[in-house]
Amino acid sequence: MEISVGILAGGKSTRMGTNKAFLPFKQTSFIESIAKECKDFSKIILSVNDLEAYKNIGYELVRDEKEGFGPLEGVYQILKKADTEFALILAADMPYVNRIFLNKFCSCLDNPELLKNGKGEMPYCIVLCADNMLEPLCSLYARKALPYIEQMREREEHKLRILYERVYTKYIDIEDLGYTKQIITNINTQEEYKKIIDIN
Template sequence: MVKTAAGILAGGKSSRMGKNKASLTWNGDTFLHTLIDACRDFPEIYVSVDDREKYRDLSCTLVEDEEKEYGPLEGIYQVLKQMDAPYAVMLATDMPMISREFLKALVSNITGEEDCLVLRREGRPQPLCSVYAKRILPVVEHMRRNREHKPGLLFQRVNTRYLDLEELGFGEAVIANVNTPEEYEQLCFHYGRKLQEFAPRVREKLTHGKVMVCYLDGLGYRMYKNAADNGSVPFISRNFSVLPVRTVEPPVTNPAMATMITGELPYVHGIHSRKDREVLVPTLFAGRSGENTAFLEGDTRILKTELLPRLHAAAKGKGCDYWIYRDACKAASEEKEFIFAHFHEIDDAAHADGPFSSACMEKLKETDGYIEALSGIFKGEILLISDHGVHETGDGGNHGENPCSNGVYSYNIEDMLAVWGEHI
């Protein structure tokens, strides 16, 4: 196999996304770190950036754009200049589905005769997921001098061979990329982390130390993003990696909570609606007792689990979440191994006033303060999780049920994307 380097292009403006795409979260890591990990088999890994200072903590080699407005061909040029290998696979940073196996299959097609090995999807070239030879540097330099920045012009001027994605035996998902917030949500919805992965994650972390789960009822991903953008969750947004997580159908509390605490889907755990209570499989509370676990609920027992929750009602002018928070502080000071605190009032505010209302944002700010205080006293890992989103309506919010002609319901994506947060 021809020696090949990897170049990751992270210097774009991400103008349609509204934030740096390299920093978007994917399955608990950033897009950029996910791609670096996929490239770990390459002997040389370069990351092309617009500002070296922003990426100083990366362990791989950074190359910085000289022509700041030249586009992705500038990043390709800088990697080609720096690398020792005769070829490099160049990758946009917004393709988190790329795998080691895909990259191995791609570069195994290099013969040494071509100047560019260009991947095509449905006949369309994919210049930011293709292979370039170091020997084309003079051609790229000439294009830079003439302010020609389109990779298609480069392919016309060098010995280019095209390779169709279908020939590699991979589906289109492997090179799925995102340019807008809506495309990011769709990618997470179809291919990202699922709510049934949460319970195994908690069980794994409990083998290493204490865990607190802060269950934020009704906090959909779009609601969280709006709150983060307007400063309503300053502590969480600074200190937690928060990503969209696909919930279950129907996206309501009982089925989603059951999936959250069992790792199973409704057809296994038996909770299909708000009316169902009896969980048919073991939950996170199996084998646990009040000696080592605090299970803190609102004023109603949502599910029948192995451990009875401690219920909390509004009192003394304070909502139930305040008293849940107070008991979570007490459990943390008692060094309980596992604390599960189900905060309800975000959902209440979203239904009453709408998920993007000032009342909902104020409730998020209050909850953010609870989590900041708990982080200061809990000697373990804190995980954030929610169960569903809330769809905005003219008079508040609902779960976005859209009746179909066959008698079933479909749901809006804002209801199906909850949040999963882990401490940075």
Template sequence: MEVTTLILAGGKSKRMGTDKALLELEGTTLLERAIKLCKSFSSELLISSNSESHAVYSYPLIEDAYKNCGPMGGIYSGLKQSNTDWNLVLSVDAAFVDAPFLQFLLQNAGDFDTVVPFTEKGVEPLIALYNVSCIPAMEQLLKEGDYRMRNLLKKVNTKWVDATDFTSRNKRLFTNLNRPEDLESSKL
């Protein structure tokens, strides 16, 4: 199965106070970590960002077609540019996602619009698979000003996959680095 990876790197990083994609963890920027992780799964890699500082990685930068809409705007714009049906979406601040988990997601692709993991803590729509079949529903929600991912996931054919086994082995799997203290504690 051919897959495009869309790395969501266009957030405003308000809580972090600086561009999260360019923060370093273990000597590598979060954006570089995401690229390295996803390259082997991807026939194409796109970076959802409006920042030219992310262009240094030689992958196409995809600007939001709908501005200031959060992740849905980035995912929508990436799907519109994708050359494959299935698209692996990874938020750049999810620095501890691992290859076995991504393989698990890909194994669950089928006759669905999305494949979204969940645990007892909730759902993870920014570490998930999206089919280009989502585009019409996303476009409708964006035009209506409804940017909530959970509303999209209710509207399309979503396969919910239990990620509890993965989080029991990798406690930080869904840890997002949103604040300076998150970055500091991740180095321990």
């Protein structure tokens, strides 16, 4: 099954003090590094807060219509732009995410019978979990969830967990994929960034 990838790079990076997406990492930047790990997917879409800043990056861009609405708005804009049934949504600041891990996670779509509920329907969301915590920004979303997200936007509801409660959502534990939560760790502060740079 073809899958689009949406990378959320529209956050304010308040705690970091600068745009995390463009921080140097592995001879490139965070955003370019994670996009490189997504090369097996059919399309890469970036959700950004400044179209001009990303105009030369070479990927399709979307921008929030509803300001200050958080990741839900980015998911919404990416799903509208995607031309595949599912889109993998990722945060731009996950330094450990790699191609093998992403492909293994998304391979769950190759076994639809294991994903269907008792009514025989496929999930609207396939959400990764680690240590009983949800990771909404390394999860799969179906385009058929768009009407529900539109309703949430109208109601000023911006938490992705509300979406999970309203549609059929399948949860996958990261340990069942053979990984720990470290692979989906993100970077929020200069101190965390320095540790990553020292390791790499």
